[in-house]
Amino acid sequence: MKALILPKIVSLHDVDEPLELVDLPKPVPQPHEVLVRVAACGVCHTELDEIEGRTAPPKLPIVPGHEVVGHIEQLGADVRKWKEGARVGIGWIHSSSGAPDENVSDQFRATGRDANGGYAEYMTVGENYAYPVPEVFSNVEAAPLLCAGAVGYRALKLTGIENGQPLGLTGFGGSAHIVIQLARHLYPSTEVYVFARDSAARQFALELGAVWAGDTTDRAPQRLAAIIDTTPVWKPVVEALANLKPGGRLVINAIRKEDSDNAELLRLSYHEHLWMEREIKTVANVTHYDIAEFLPIAGDIPIESTVETYPLEEANRALVELKRRPIRGAKVLVVAND
Numbered sequence: 001m002k003a004l005i006l007p008k009i010v011s012l013h014d015v016d017e018p019l020e021l022v023d024l025p026k027p028v029p030q031p032h033e034v035l036v037r038v039a040a041c042g043v044c045h046t047e048l049d050e051i052e053g054r055t056a057p058p059k060l061p062i063v064p065g066h067e068v069v070g071h072i073e074q075l076g077a078d079v080r081k082w083k084e085g086a087r088v089g090i091g092w093i094h095s096s097s098g099a100p101d102e103n104v105s106d107q108f109r110a111t112g113r114d115a116n117g118g119y120a121e122y123m124t125v126g127e128n129y130a131y132p133v134p135e136v137f138s139n140v141e142a143a144p145l146l147c148a149g150a151v152g153y154r155a156l157k158l159t160g161i162e163n164g165q166p167l168g169l170t171g172f173g174g175s176a177h178i179v180i181q182l183a184r185h186l187y188p189s190t191e192v193y194v195f196a197r198d199s200a201a202r203q204f205a206l207e208l209g210a211v212w213a214g215d216t217t218d219r220a221p222q223r224l225a226a227i228i229d230t231t232p233v234w235k236p237v238v239e240a241l242a243n244l245k246p247g248g249r250l251v252i253n254a255i256r257k258e259d260s261d262n263a264e265l266l267r268l269s270y271h272e273h274l275w276m277e278r279e280i281k282t283v284a285n286v287t288h289y290d291i292a293e294f295l296p297i298a299g300d301i302p303i304e305s306t307v308e309t310y311p312l313e314e315a316n317r318a319l320v321e322l323k324r325r326p327i328r329g330a331k332v333l334v335v336a337n338d
Contacts, residue, residue: 001026003120004315005061009053012323017316018051019064019119027116027124029076034127036088041118042067042143043310043318043331044174045232046092046255050113051319054256057113065118065333066092066111067146069139072130073122081127087139088130090118091146091291095126103285110285119315121335131291134299141305144174144330145298149305151286152179152228153294155253156186158281159226163187168227168243170195170216170236172205174330175253178303179228180208185301193220195227195236195243198326204306219243228253235264238273246276253283307332 004019012018029035047064049055068090072082082088094111096102111117111125133142152175161167167183167190169176180192194205194213202213212221216236223245229237229252240250268274306329310318318331 001121031077033076035074036070037073038070038335040139040143041065049256063116064112067143068118089146136302148175149178150291164189165225168193168224171231172196172201175230241273249279
């Protein structure tokens with residue numbers, strides 16, 4: 001099968017082709033696993049973290065990719081949950097303990113980091129970590145929902161907001177453009193405020209229903225009950241804290257942060273940013289419960305994913321553009337034309 005592998009850790013500032021296109025044997029599903037013929041796979045910022053070593057795979061080479069949509073081609077022994085031909089999605093969680101806190105379990109294994117992922121024609125996963133995809137979505141539309149959407153759903157839950165309380169989003173890319181639609185559906189009286197350095201991203205946020213959109217360094221017209229940070233750096237975190245009301249909560253939705261602007265943390269002022277019982281909460285991975293809950297909600301809305309597609313063979317181009325350029329929505333690799 002065709003697959004893209006990460007052979008070594010590199011900097012995407014210096015390297016334009018971090019992945020290598022190779023032929024690998026088609027994987028064989030083990031007991032309680034399914035073999036999935038991949039149709040589409042989203043391109044996530046976490047892949048940049050893997051490639052550049054911030055969340056380095058435990059062994060190399062590895063096939064990245066964890067926003068996967070495809071069809072089950074073969075069942076491993078003792079699989080009871082699925083039938084061949086079913087369309088399924090696979091997210092960042094490849095396997096874990098199965099407990100409610102499996103996202104922080106020592107048994108947590110990530111798709112595309114600890115096990116081969118979806119930048120390939122085929123992959124395997126445990127039957128309990130594959131999910132039915134609502135029919136309303138095409139393969140390409142569904143792919144970003146498996147991580148950008150599902151982890152965004154977890155982040156939204158962790159804000160603890162109630163309907164009518166103002167919400168902020170800092171950064172407006174693959175995850176936030178889904179979260180704003182989710183927030184407007186679950187909390188219809190909540191006003192959403194967006195902070196983004198790119199003017200096109202701010203306009204996109206207004207088109208999707210934000211009541212206000214400003215630069216990362218701006219102050220919203222009112223203090224916010226909660227803010228979700230989806231950026232890879234520190235400056236938006238510091239700025240977001242200054243936009244919280246007393247008792248407000250900042251939820252950082254990132255597996256890792258880059259160290260390019262660590263100096264921004266030296267600007268933290270206890271009185272301006274942290275005092276008055278403001279909180280910082282981080283999102284740690286995602287559970288299979290989150291994905292299973294989120295997908296039906298996404299189908300009911302239905303979420304409209306704005307996507308830019310690339311052939312599998314052009315994954316390197318997609319990754320470099322994600323790293324170096326402003327983005328609108330999400331990027332998705334088309335692996336098979338199902």
